[in-house]
Amino acid sequence: MNAAVSDTLILGSGPAGLMTAILLAAEGRQVTLVDRDPPPPKGKADDLYAGWKRLGVRQFSQAHLLLPGGFRLLAKESPESVDRMLDLGAVSHNIIAGAWHVGAIDGPREDDGRFETVAVRRPVLEASLLAVAEGHPGITVRRGLRVNRLKTEKPRAGHCRRVRGVACEGGEEINAELVVDASGRGASGAAMLRDVGLAPYEQRAEAGFRYYTRFFRSEYLASRLPPWAGFQHDSVSILVLPGDSGTWSVTFVTSDRDQELRGLSNRDAWHRAIQLYPTEAHWAEGKPVTDVIATGGLRSAHRCLVVAGEPVVTGIVAVGDAWASTNPFFGAGMTTAFRHAALLRDTMRLVDTRDALAFSMTFAAATERHLLPLWRGFNDWDRHRLAEVDHEMTGRRYTTDDPFWQKRVALEAARAKDPDVLRAAADISGLLAGPEVLARPSIKERIAALSAGASRYHYPGPVRGELLAAVTAG
Ligand SMILES: Cc1cc2nc3c(=O)[nH]c(=O)nc-3n(C[C@H](O)[C@H](O)[C@H](O)COP(=O)(O)OP(=O)(O)OC[C@H]3O[C@@H](n4cnc5c(N)ncnc54)[C@H](O)[C@@H]3O)c2cc1C
Structure with a gap:
């Protein structure tokens, strides 16, 4: 041929x-x-x-x-x-x-x-x-x-x-x-x-993450955005991302190894779980566009x-x-x-x-x-x-002396507390600039001061046992 x-x-x-x-x-x-x-x-x-x-x-x-x-x-x-x-x-x-x-x-x-x-x-x-x-x-x-x-x-x-x-x-x-x-x-x-x-x-x-996502729709809620897309909790993270045509998505991100949370792929379990997170729960109140979409091996x-x-x-x-x-x-x-x-x-x-x-x-x-x-x-x-x-x-609580992780955790804790730190964080997360923006005048010092003593997880949520109980109930 x-x-x-x-x-x-x-x-x-x-x-x-x-x-x-x-x-x-x-x-x-x-x-x-x-x-x-x-x-x-x-x-x-x-x-x-x-x-x-x-x-x-x-x-x-x-x-x-x-x-x-x-x-x-x-x-x-x-x-x-x-x-x-x-x-x-x-x-x-x-x-x-x-x-x-x-x-x-x-x-x-x-x-x-x-x-x-x-x-x-x-x-x-x-x-x-x-x-x-x-x-x-x-x-x-x-x-x-x-x-x-x-x-x-x-x-x-x-x-x-x-x-x-x-x-x-x-x-x-x-x-x-x-x-x-x-x-x-x-x-x-x-x-x-x-x-x-x-x-x-x-x-x-060797290991990766797993996504459990639902899309929703409501013109009203779609126009009222959360302060940022990602919320870290202890063994899960939650992502809220805007979409087109009045839609948005809400995602539980877990470790791929977390077998106990695999039940999140069930719609009812997913909803019982999201109700436990007061900052994010109302994002699941729109009209559902999809069932739970689970993707692992990430x-x-x-x-x-x-x-x-x-x-x-x-x-x-x-x-x-x-x-x-x-x-x-x-x-x-x-x-x-x-x-x-x-x-x-x-x-x-x-x-x-x-x-x-x-x-x-x-x-x-x-x-x-x-x-x-x-x-x-x-x-x-x-x-x-x-x-x-x-x-x-x-x-258990994770600790490490790796300065890379300590800086990331500190930046996350400080971003809501200072308008310049917020913009430095958004420059980095928006892929508009690299970590060099943290060297802007006084940014490093402000991050250190604002993150000192801050708890690792800033948003309210259940302890692991409560989350597992919600996922396995029903
Ligand atoms: C759960 C999840 C969430 C994500 N969220 C985001 C996000 O919020 N923002 C973001 O920027 N990125 C996100 N990503 C990453 C994003 O999806 C990828 O980076 C992006 O798809 C990369 O595009 P690509 O073109 O390299 O590969 P792909 O999009 O995978 O495209 C590859 C194409 O190659 C074709 N193909 C493969 N093999 C063959 C073959 N043998 N012959 C012919 N065709 C073939 C496939 O059909 C496919 O169309 C996410 C990824 C995952 C897994």
Whole structure:
């Protein structure tokens, strides 16, 4: 069979693949985007949410928020995508707006616009990007087509193997100068490399988290936001994220190892449990849009195609979750994916993809420099939080002398008490700035003073025994 030819083949059409396609096509590249899942149904936001079957993305219906850092990049690079989301019912959302009414924060400031994003459910966001990609003459979208195998070229002596394209189910082949693996958490691109005897570096955490989410709707409640999205309690965290069209989600985040709380996937148990948290309980009073959506196995993973300074393979790079993923509690996945796509575009401006070795090495180095520190920070947080939850599950209090965790806990305790600390925390959590903002004048001192003696968990909630009793009752 003759192979079709594309100069860039993108394996996977999630946020990473779509953003990569849009950015590379804008540079004049001919891009083919292949995804195993079907196209979206026609219709409005609710039709997209309920009707788009995405077996290739386990978290497709889960709670998602695009952070301001990702929104800013999207609005700059693809404003049409944002317009489409707004047309479909997405709404502007400022991640600190809910905190403006907190006494110590003292209302909005002129430069709070940087904390803006869009509140939009994941299928609506993705359908908007897809529509923009499909409208671009440089992008060919192939949906419902699974990539089964990578086509590689025999290496010349002293060189590593080079990927030359992909083979799809049904036998279709597509050759490409560059294959971009955007296959998501499942990392099917890395598995295909292993199938041909290549071994990318891979680091996976031993344990992870589990989400139990329900979506609700009420125009009234949707416009009254909590002061922040995430609330830490002893052995659970609770996330409240805004969506489009008057919807929002409420999520219990537990350790994946917490078998005793698996009952949260039952709707009645979930409701009995949320009633025990006075700060968050009223968020479960809207009209339910979904049953409980449970997603487990949320472990950090990081892969790299350059090992000990040598590329394992050339002609292929990984972006987004196919490169690295973490516990999604901080909602950084799509923003990281967008940044990674922009980094790939920027690397292409510097290095010709025909020089496959130089291209692979330059992109790997750029990824390591710009994105790996972020992933390491999330991974460290996950490790400590899981250790903390493990302790709480057995009635013990977690302590560590790791300054990383102590600083994060102190920042969390101080953010509601000082308007500058709040904004420093939001700059970090919105992925607008790194931890260097904590070096702003007097911030460090104020965090230390405001967090001294603060209890670890600031919001009222049940002790573990009461929570378990609620989950198992009935
Ligand atoms: C529970 C949960 C909650 C989350 N919440 C947030 C949040 O609030 N904010 C945020 O920014 N991020 C969040 N994330 C992370 C976010 O979902 C991911 O970072 C994002 O989906 C990454 O996009 P991606 O394009 O890399 O991968 P994916 O979205 O997984 O897309 C991969 C695509 O590749 C396709 N594919 C895979 N293998 C093949 C193959 N062999 N052939 C053809 N196609 C293939 C799949 O069908 C899929 O469409 C969350 C994740 C989870 C698990």
